[in-house]
Amino acid sequence: MHWTVKVDGGPRRVNHAAVELNGFIYSFGGFCSGEHHDGKIALDIHVLDTETYRWRKLQTRNEESMGSELSLGRELSVIPYQRYGHTVVAYQGKAYLWGGRNDTYGTSSKMHVFDPETCTWSLLDRVGQCPPARDGHSAVVYEDKMFIFGGFEDETQRFEFISSFLVAS
Numbered sequence: 394m395h396w397t398v399k400v401d402g403g404p405r406r407v408n409h410a411a412v413e414l415n416g417f418i419y420s421f422g423g424f425c426s427g428e429h430h431d432g433k434i435a436l437d438i439h440v441l442d443t444e445t446y447r448w449r450k451l452q453t454r455n456e457e458s459m460g461s462e463l464s465l466g467r468e469l470s471v472i473p474y475q476r477y478g479h480t481v482v483a484y485q486g487k488a489y490l491w492g493g494r495n496d497t498y499g500t501s502s503k504m505h506v507f508d509p510e511t512c513t514w515s516l517l518d519r520v521g522q523c524p525p526a527r528d529g530h531s532a533v534v535y536e537d538k539m540f541i542f543g544g545f546e547d548e549t550q551r552f553e554f555i556s557s558f559l560v561a562s
Contacts, residue, residue, distance in 0.1 A: 479493025
């Protein structure tokens with residue numbers, strides 16, 4: 394195996410999460426330093442066209458209607474705030490984002506759902522006890538569940554546990 398394609402541009406990030414949906418690679422958030430890092434803005438999404446190898450920054454319909462800056466009150470909205478150390482998995486054509494942190498709001502335990510067809514965010518309703526917020530974990534979908542493993546949880550300082558979410562509607 395060898396790499397053959399050089400892609401110019403795109404997000405310069407670490408601890409971001411990416412997933413393939415409908416032939417495009419969606420990169421969500423991640424940490425970057427300098428003038429482009431602001432924890433009070435909406436999570437940014439960059440999309441790689443896998444045929445042309447060109448990146449573009451995506452603006453969601455939620456952002457168009459609300460503006461991209463999030464205040465403390467708006468953190469409760471469906472738009473996730475900028476973060477790093479989160480995970481994203483693909484399930485039935487949508488991206489499910491969970492966890493992560495930023496230096497303004499800390500960690501998150503909300504399950505955000507991105508629909509590339511409508512270019513909108515929504516929140517998955519919680520049923521049962523939600524696992525504590527964390528970052529640096531890994532995630533995978535098996536059958537109709539998203540399993541998350543490990544990561545760092547602030548409250549208990551634990552690393553090694555497994556939680557699952559039913560993502561089927």
